[in-house]
Amino acid sequence: MELAEILSYAFSAIKLRKLRAGLTILGIAIGITALVGLLAMTQGFQASVQVQLQRGFATDAVVVTTQNLGFGYQVKDFQMQINDTATINSLDNIKQSVAIIQKGCYAKSGNLTESVNVVGVDFSSYASIYPNSFVAKGGSIPNGPQYADAIIGVRVNDPWKNGTLFTGIDQEFDILYTTRIGFQFINQTLTAKTVALLGEIGGSTLGGPSDYSVYIPLSTAEDFFATNQTSTIIVQLQKSDQNSIEQTSKAIETAFNNEVLVVSSASIFNTIDSVMVRVQMLMTGVIAISLLVAGVGIMNIMIISLMERTKEIGIMKAIGMKDGTVLSVFLSESIIMGLIGTLSGIGFGYLLAFGINQLDLLGGMINSATEGTIMGGIPLYPILTPTNLLSALGFGLAVSIFFGIYPAWRASRLQPVDALRYE
Amino acid sequence: METLAAVIETLNLKKTYMLDSLPIHALRGIDLKVEKGDLISILGPSGCGKSTLLNMLGALDKPTEGRVIIEGTDISSFNSGQLSELRRKIGFVFQFFNLIPRYTAKKNVEMPLIIAGMKKKQRSEKSENLLVSVGLKDRINHKATALSGGERQRVAIARALANNPSYLLMDEPTGNTDSKTSQEIVDLIKTLNREDEVTTIIVTHDRQVAKQTKRILKMLDGQIVES
Numbered sequence: 001m002e003l004a005e006i007l008s009y010a011f012s013a014i015k016l017r018k019l020r021a022g023l024t025i026l027g028i029a030i031g032i033t034a035l036v037g038l039l040a041m042t043q044g045f046q047a048s049v050q051v052q053l054q055r056g057f058a059t060d061a062v063v064v065t066t067q068n069l070g071f072g073y074q075v076k077d078f079q080m081q082i083n084d085t086a087t088i089n090s091l092d093n094i095k096q097s098v099a100i101i102q103k104g105c106y107a108k109s110g111n112l113t114e115s116v117n118v119v120g121v122d123f124s125s126y127a128s129i130y131p132n133s134f135v136a137k138g139g140s141i142p143n144g145p146q147y148a149d150a151i152i153g154v155r156v157n158d159p160w161k162n163g164t165l166f167t168g169i170d171q172e173f174d175i176l177y178t179t180r181i182g183f184q185f186i187n188q189t190l191t192a193k194t195v196a197l198l199g200e201i202g203g204s205t206l207g208g209p210s211d212y213s214v215y216i217p218l219s220t221a222e223d224f225f226a227t228n229q230t231s232t233i234i235v236q237l238q239k240s241d242q243n244s245i246e247q248t249s250k251a252i253e254t255a256f257n258n259e260v261l262v263v264s265s266a267s268i269f270n271t272i273d274s275v276m277v278r279v280q281m282l283m284t285g286v287i288a289i290s291l292l293v294a295g296v297g298i299m300n301i302m303i304i305s306l307m308e309r310t311k312e313i314g315i316m317k318a319i320g321m322k323d324g325t326v327l328s329v330f331l332s333e334s335i336i337m338g339l340i341g342t343l344s345g346i347g348f349g350y351l352l353a354f355g356i357n358q359l360d361l362l363g364g365m366i367n368s369a370t371e372g373t374i375m376g377g378i379p380l381y382p383i384l385t386p387t388n389l390l391s392a393l394g395f396g397l398a399v400s401i402f403f404g405i406y407p408a409w410r411a412s413r414l415q416p417v418d419a420l421r422y423e
Numbered sequence: 424m425e426t427l428a429a430v431i432e433t434l435n436l437k438k439t440y441m442l443d444s445l446p447i448h449a450l451r452g453i454d455l456k457v458e459k460g461d462l463i464s465i466l467g468p469s470g471c472g473k474s475t476l477l478n479m480l481g482a483l484d485k486p487t488e489g490r491v492i493i494e495g496t497d498i499s500s501f502n503s504g505q506l507s508e509l510r511r512k513i514g515f516v517f518q519f520f521n522l523i524p525r526y527t528a529k530k531n532v533e534m535p536l537i538i539a540g541m542k543k544k545q546r547s548e549k550s551e552n553l554l555v556s557v558g559l560k561d562r563i564n565h566k567a568t569a570l571s572g573g574e575r576q577r578v579a580i581a582r583a584l585a586n587n588p589s590y591l592l593m594d595e596p597t598g599n600t601d602s603k604t605s606q607e608i609v610d611l612i613k614t615l616n617r618e619d620e621v622t623t624i625i626v627t628h629d630r631q632v633a634k635q636t637k638r639i640l641k642m643l644d645g646q647i648v649e650s
Contacts, residue, residue: 323507
């Protein structure tokens with residue numbers, strides 16, 4: 001019997017049980033949808049993190065921070081001072097170190113008010129560490145800045161991405177900062193002047209430049225925020241091979257009695273990656289169980305089909321159908337159902353991943369969870385590679401074959417005379 | 424119609440079933456010889472072993488003891504694949520038609536040809552010709568469920584003839600039809616036997632049908648008591 005005929009026969013048998021077959025297919029489709037969606041999301045997240053780290057973080061720099069490297073905050077007693085850069089500079093393999101003061105403020109220009117991250121930093125040193133991202137698109141970054149000079153990130157200036165601009169070169173705007181002393185709130189205002197507009201960076205990490213920040217001179221920040229404490233010092237190294245990074249990181253941690261965390265792009269990527277791998281493993285386990293259930297569904301429908309069609313199998317055998325052909329027919333039925341389920345699952349998974357992205361649900365969540373921390377805002381774009389799609393297809397087919405083989409084998413072993421007698 | 428030398432022989436054929444661990448002797452030593460071009464009826468009451476014997480001859484069931492020799496070959500030692508091949512040379516007609524209900528008359532007749540691997544155009548032509556020859560020219564594309572009992576049995580006969588079988592085995596072919604239709608089916612069988620020399624064995628309990636065959640074998644309690 002030709003393959004086309006086997007498939008046509010199998011298909012006609014599936015059509016007899018549309019509802020049951022449809023539900024079985026749905027079971028497979030749900031499992032594969034989840035699988036494809038998960039793969040797209042995790043791969044997209046990993047790629048996104050990698051891109052951000054490459055773009056926003058200099059590979060020859062490490063970041064010394066008192067923050068914990070996770071989502072959210074952890075209160076610590078220890079605080080670094082701005083002049084702690086001297087301690088760092090006295091160590092080996094240090095090119096330069098730059099302290100930054102970061103505060104959440106409001107920026108007000110005319111009727112527009114928005115929440116911004118204000119960063120006090122030495123402009124020229126910062127630009128020399130981040131020559132690719134701390135770059136002026138409009139105006140210029142001054143070498144010897146005035147007290148009120150400000151550099152604006154692209155999303156601060158164009159927050160809605162629609163051309164409604166917050167400010168322009170040489171225009172003034174107010175930075176509003178609220179502190180609390182006891183039960184009293186004190187509002188302070190700094191009237192800043194825009195001297196440079198940054199180009200689009202696309203999120204940032206680890207103290208590197210960000211689209212959502214306003215940069216003011218470090219001395220201005222010390223004065224305005226009335227502090228000489230810093231949560232982040234960026235350290236540029238002379239040698240940046242893996243060994244040197246590790247040694248210098250250790251030396252810095254020792255110098256601060258292990259009260260600080262020294263992170264490099266590789267270490268943060270590894271941390272995120274290992275978390276993602278665990279999340280992925282957990283999710284894969286859940287998906288595997290759902291596919292297992294779908295597989296049992298296939299076996300169930302095929303065994304019911306076998307019982308309902310026992311007489312038909314007897315007729316087919318009586319007119320010369322071989323055991324192997326009966327096996328192929330039944331296996332084809334489960335493979336056809338598996339294939340339809342898998343292909344629709346891939347389609348739905350694709351829509352799910354890109355739909356979530358379009359609605360900015362997960363990306364927005366991760367972005368806002370990481371925004372304002374030293375990880376910066378990490379945007380998320382789902383990625384579907386041909387390998388992902390092929391592995392989803394392979395997995396779906398493997399499930400349908402694995403769970404279809406037993407009913408098919410049972411069908412092929414039926415004796416014609418017994419099958420014909422079956423009522 | 425091309426036919427192969429159809430000689431069927433059984434030697435001391437026995438079949439025992441176990442029913443609730445009690446042995447039921449369905450066949451108790453059948454010796455039978457069928458020559459080419461024979462038209463034989465096997466007559467007997469229900470439960471005498473007629474259908475069991477027919478199943479043995481049609482390679483649908485295996486004997487407990489004894490031998491079935493078809494065209495000079497003992498089929499007792501055949502494996503499943505060889506038995507399937509052999510069944511393609513045998514036309515089997517069942518009492519309850521055993522058509523595939525979701526298929527049309529034509530597709531039902533085509534099935535043995537599809538299984539045998541015949542090309543689409545050839546098998547389409549052949550199945551139509553067969554249906555015309557059994558008088559179903561106007562029912563070719565009707566679903567099996569839309570046909571009357573007599574028409575279904577004709578489709579079953581056409582299907583049995585599809586692979587130019589060496590012989591035709593019929594289990595109560597008129598068991599579910601009225602007397603007029605029964606006679607039409609018997610006439611058709613007689614014509615096939617006379618014109619195409621199709622060796623035919625009919626199992627029946629209808630004496631009117633049996634009378635019209637060349638030879639009558641009477642069975643009782645698993646044995647041939649008169650031939």
